[in-house]
Amino acid sequence: MLEEQTVKKLIKCALEQRKFSYAPYSNFCVGAALLAENGTVYTGCNIENGAYSPSNCAERTAFFKAVSEGVKEFRAICIVGAPKDETPNEFCPPCGVCRQVMLEFCGSDFLIVLAADQEKYQIFTLEELVPMGFHL
Ligand SMILES: O=c1ccn([C@H]2C[C@H](O)[C@@H](CO)O2)c(=O)[nH]1
Numbered sequence: 001m002l003e004e005q006t007v008k009k010l011i012k013c014a015l016e017q018r019k020f021s022y023a024p025y026s027n028f029c030v031g032a033a034l035l036a037e038n039g040t041v042y043t044g045c046n047i048e049n050g051a052y053s054p055s056n057c058a059e060r061t062a063f064f065k066a067v068s069e070g071v072k073e074f075r076a077i078c079i080v081g082a083p084k085d086e087t088p089n090e091f092c093p094p095c096g097v098c099r100q101v102m103l104e105f106c107g108s109d110f111l112i113v114l115a116a117d118q119e120k121y122q123i124f125t126l127e128e129l130v131p132m133g134f135h136l
């Protein structure tokens, strides 16, 4: 369970982070806010590249920032995404690669908050987004 004030904080962080998105090729800007078990929020944006494949999603940017600082236990992530000059209106579910990264570090009760704004959001468990996920 996430307290409503925590959800609101994560949505605010993800919306703010979305402004730093570097997406000159897709013009689709994504922001993420990852809540660690220790209470720290790690933010991330998508970062594209002219060679395309080196591009990184907002979610993985947030995970890799946290893991690179020694933090590997997480409670939830909030994701917001929309075309560059638009206000988010629809949900932006994580891509398959990011879902696999979530599986690496998170349990099935990890929460994914898909949000458009402070009022419009929906919360899913990792188990719901990745049934029968692959683990080594
Ligand atoms: O959940 C998502 C979906 C897409 N993107 C990025 C990847 C790419 O830069 C752009 C368009 O796919 O959006 C994310 O960061 N997270």
Ligand SMILES: [Zn+2]
Pocket: 057, 058, 059, 060, 094, 095, 096, 097, 098, 099
């Ligand atoms: Zn992704």
